[in-house]
Structure formats: structure tokens, C-alpha cells
Amino acid sequence: MKRAKVWKYGDNVNTDVIFPGKYTYAVMEPEEMARHALEDLDPEFASRVESGEYIAAGKNFGCGSSREQAATCLKAAGVRAIIAVSFARIFFRNAINQGLPVIQCPEAVAALADGDVIAVDFIEGEIRTPQGNFPFARLPKSVLGILDAGGLIAYTKRRLEAEKIKS
């Protein structure tokens, strides 16, 4: 299991600071979106984050606008998963629909510090940190299907193709 660094942030990280509104209808490609990830919260994040790293944050992560690019840009920047005390509803859906795992685990967030190196066992549902291991509730099977497919578009495409073959 790959171990990687954690970027730690606070409560109410909103979608405007994750992906500013001025780009929402102008930047269309994920690779370009990644260059603006978290721009108004942590201007250094996008240039320094490495593939496979994690974000840990407080409550209500992803509140605000429904812009799906907030999930797309983090995924494209290489973020492996987001661990938070809680997620705002639309962001939670968007992250899964972009194939970006979201883990609700207040205990792990409380223990983690910025820069900690951790591993996440998605099969067992456990976060391994320098401060100990923290179990988390895995997502329902139907939702995991979307994550496994790499996102909702791939999932729906597969489903439609299967229906076509059946009929």
C-alpha cells in the first residue's frame, strides 16, 4: 500500500476556493483545471501536490457551488482521496461521480497534522497514520460501483451498453 503525504485544511472549505468561479466556464480540460486546484485557499498547493497524496479537512468540505470541477481539479491534481469530518452534499456526489474517493472519518482528521505520511486501505476501510489506525465506514455497494468504474459517466455508459445488448 502506497504511503503518501497529507495536506491538512480547516472547516467549510468551499468550492469557490477549490476552483474559483472565474474559471468555471472558461477552463474546460481537467489538466488545466488541476493547475488552479485550491488556488484561493492555498496558492502553493497546485504546484507542489504530488500524485497519490491526500487531503484531510474539517466539516462541510466542498460547500457552496455545485461546480463539479471542484472535484475534477483535485482528482486531476493527483489527490488520491479526501478525508473529512463531513462533506457538503453536492460535493460528496460530485467526488464519487468523478471517481474521487471521499472518506468521512472525524477521528482521523482530529489526529492528523499537515505533512503526515499515511496509507489508506480501501478494502479494509482503514486509515493508517503515525498516530494510529482509524477505521472508516465504507461506501454502499451501489456507490462503490461508480467509483470502481472511474466515475458516473463511465458507469452510465457501461450500463447503457449492457441494456442495449439485453434488448
Added chain:
Amino acid sequence: MGKTFSEKILGRKAGKPVCAGEVVTVSPDRVLSHDNTAAIIKEFEKLGVDRVKSPDKLIIILDHVVPAAAEKYALNHKNIREFVAAQGLKHFFDVSHGICHQVLSEEGFALPGALILGADSHTPSYGALGAFSAGIGRSEVASVWATDEIWLRVPETIRIEMSGRLQAGVSAKDVILHLIGREGADRANYMAVEYAGGAAGEFSIGSRLVFCNMAAEMGAKNGYFVPDEKTLEYLRDRARGDFDGIESDADADYAAVLTLDLGTVGPQVACPHTVDNVVPIEKVRGIPFQQALIGTCTNGRLEDLETAARIFKGRRVHPGVRVLVIPASRREYLAALRSGALEIFAEAGCLILNPGCGPCLGAHQGILAPGETALSTANRNFKGRMGSRESEIYLASPATVAASAVAGYITDPREYL
């Protein structure tokens, strides 16, 4: 145990009784998208289907950057128009109509008991007319276009019982800001918010739209008012199709029941950089600002514009302030033109812009420079939202914004009535 409005409508759609917490697969009545339709089309095209499954359910309203402020936006709009023509979509509203939430409501698509999904976080607005409406993402809209269905979790419900009467100079915006400040930005995360109690029915449809629009800033999935005579009156000449309103049962199971005496609420201001950072006006009185915004899907209707106009009448905008007035739709623009409100704004020195989202999301029409401060009737004050990340946004009612624009600093509108 009885059922809430949300349990009933999602149960009706699912074809079986459901309870909060269950996940249901349902087919929506309407699916809204705006300028983001261009991105949704790209996702839809990856799905391998040629046609939208239920094209008459789609409502597309261009409002976020209208008219196109740059070539990229123009290309998005062009792609959307071509898609609309190719798919034979009937409910397309081009750049001249106004903000999606206002247009969808005034065009009679938002009906009691309807299930409406939208690729915009302020989609909960339509609960003002008794609909169940919630925001979703782009991939989901593309998927719904192709499959005509979506999974939704049946939300728990917070009931807010309102009593008493509003003080003069205080409006729905002050009440909802007070509630968000008191309860927190994530208080209603994943939940429905039902505005109830004797005083709830006193609010106009426009004010109910303010409450349901801002439910999103409490994290809510949807907001709701019981449809009543005012709802029927509003829908009389505009409802598109039949409808069957739904009410929560008297013995419904609520996650929480909150109360509020409206008479205790004075003018409120949400301070940077979160919507729940709310204080009474007295705490921020005297703070200078450079730009005022009166408009948006929250507060750009005739009642808001007339409230502001009454304050501007016979007065001038302070020389250190720029005031942008943006009616929520062409219909509201026309109503404000006929009522004389627009003339008062122009005489006072305001800049009247075309209906649309304007600078609310920081894309065009009044971007803030580093170090600047805005006082706005919009629904969000997140860092950098209206431009520079070094700028600040305060949120308030139309009356507070108008009075403050005359004063040149944040001030109590009750001194200007």
C-alpha cells in the same frame, strides 16, 4: 408516524412508501442547466447515446455570463444553441431572459409537488412554490439526460416554525441570514428545511424564494413552503401543466423543530468569508465599501428593487461607491421599469445592468480588485468569489445595501425609511 413533504413526494415518485435515510431511484419532472450546459453536452456525448431520453423535461437558461464576455463564453453559448436545435429542445431561454431560478419560476415550471433537479446549487429555490428541488452535478445531469433517472437519498427534515411580525426595514433576507448565523453553514447538510408556522404564510412568493434559495447556505438539499392561496395566485396564469401539492403530515417525524419570533430580528449582515458569519447591523456599522450589488437570484425581484428604490428616491449614491443594479429577469426588469424604480436608480447614480448572474460568481460585470470591499444582496461571500482573493464581501438585504450605498459605509436602513 406521519410523513414529511420530502418523504411523500419521493415516495410518490418511487411508487412506494419511503422514509428518511432510504435511497430511491426516481425520474425527475424537470432538469435545469445553464451556461454549464456546454460542459454537460461534452459529458453526454461520451455516453454513446444520440438522443436525450425525455427532451421535454430539459430546461436550459443562459444566465451566468450573459451576454458572452469573452470568446470562450461565446463558444459555449454557440455550442449550447446548436445542441438545443439538434435535439429539438423546447424549453430553451437564451441570454435575454434572466437568472435561471427566477426564469424557471416565473415561466411556470416550478409547481407544487414537482421533482426538479438542477446543475446549480441554488436549485432548492423552487421549494418556495412547493416543489422538491435539489442541486446536482454536471455528470449527473448528463446521466439523467440519457437515462431519465437518478438516485436520491430521502432527506431528514428540519422544521422552522416562524411566529410574530417583521419590524419595519427588515425583510426575508435578514431573517434567513439570522437563521444561518444562528444554526451554522452545515446545520442542514443533506436535509430538507421546511419553513412553517403562522408567520411563514405571510411572506410573498418573492420572499419565500429568498428563504429557499438561501437554504443552500445552511447545507440543505431542498427548502419548502406549504403551497397556499398565494402560491395558487402566483401560478394562475403561468403554471405549465397540472399539479398536485403535498403537505407534511401533522405527526411527521422531524430531525429538529426550531422556532423564531420574527419580531426579534433586526437588519443582519454576513461578514467575510462565510455566510454563517452573521452579526446584527450595529456590529458592522461604519465599515466602508467600494461596490454595492443589488440583484442576483436571491434579491433581484421587483419587491427587492422597489425597497431599494424607496431609499434611493431623492438621494444620491455616495461618490466613493459604485452601485450595480441587476434585475433577476427581463420580466422583473420590465416591472421595475414600469414602476419607476429603474428611473430612481438612474437618477441616484446607480449602474443598471442586464438581467443575469452578473459579478456574483466573479466571472464578469464588476470584478473586485485586491483590497476592495463589496456589500451585496447575493447569497455567498466566499473568499475571492467576486474577484481578487484579497477582496471582501459582506451580504445584506436590499434595504441595507441601498441605505449603505447612500451613506458610503455599512449602515442601518431603518434610518432611511
